[in-house]
Amino acid sequence: MTIKTYQSYNFPFELKKEIVDFLFTHLEQFGDSKEVITKALNYIVDKGGHLVLCLEKEEITGVAVINHTHMDSYIPENILVYLATDLNRRRTGIGTLIMKEVLDVCRGNILLRIDAHNPAIKLYEKFGFTNPYLEMVLKR
Numbered sequence: 001m002t003i004k005t006y007q008s009y010n011f012p013f014e015l016k017k018e019i020v021d022f023l024f025t026h027l028e029q030f031g032d033s034k035e036v037i038t039k040a041l042n043y044i045v046d047k048g049g050h051l052v053l054c055l056e057k058e059e060i061t062g063v064a065v066i067n068h069t070h071m072d073s074y075i076p077e078n079i080l081v082y083l084a085t086d087l088n089r090r091r092t093g094i095g096t097l098i099m100k101e102v103l104d105v106c107r108g109n110i111l112l113r114i115d116a117h118n119p120a121i122k123l124y125e126k127f128g129f130t131n132p133y134l135e136m137v138l139k140r
């Protein structure tokens, strides 16, 4: 298994469609439309962020998408927008490997939003994530 990290300057445009399709499939009920996933990837290229891929024999087995907020000191610098591993290879350590890389390459605090019933909360807690705030949204 190989972990690869990309930013704006070395973004793997040739894998973009494959990454969008992977996230669309493997995020399952926690996912977004392909259009929205594409926006988060474009943000990395246009405004900053990191893309972390786990590859096995050229095949994608896990993806993390981080967008940089550029708002450090009042909003965390990094938003972990998506994390997904291959549906058929869950609980084999891929998510942990990707999160280790995310923590390694991202400077500063990391924010993520997660469904209150998502078992992935355990994974994030293992890495020290806490939830001191309640998020409130005005949907309009």
Ligand SMILES: CC(C)(COP(=O)(O)OP(=O)(O)OC[C@H]1O[C@@H](n2cnc3c(N)ncnc32)[C@H](O)[C@@H]1OP(=O)(O)O)[C@@H](O)C(=O)NCCC(=O)NCCS
Pocket: 026, 027, 028, 030, 081, 082, 083, 084, 085, 086, 089, 090, 091, 092, 093, 094, 095, 096, 097, 112, 113, 114, 118, 119, 120, 122, 123, 124
């Ligand atoms: C969350 C996700 C990325 C975890 O990936 P993974 O490759 O299975 O992660 P790991 O194998 O490294 O598991 C690490 C730990 O996370 C916790 N964990 C992960 N999935 C879990 C589950 N379904 N139930 C309970 N604990 C879970 C466990 O503590 C696990 O360690 P253990 O297997 O030694 O008990 C994967 O389940 C996924 O893609 N889910 C769908 C998308 C999603 O929910 N993404 C997160 C929302 S932002």
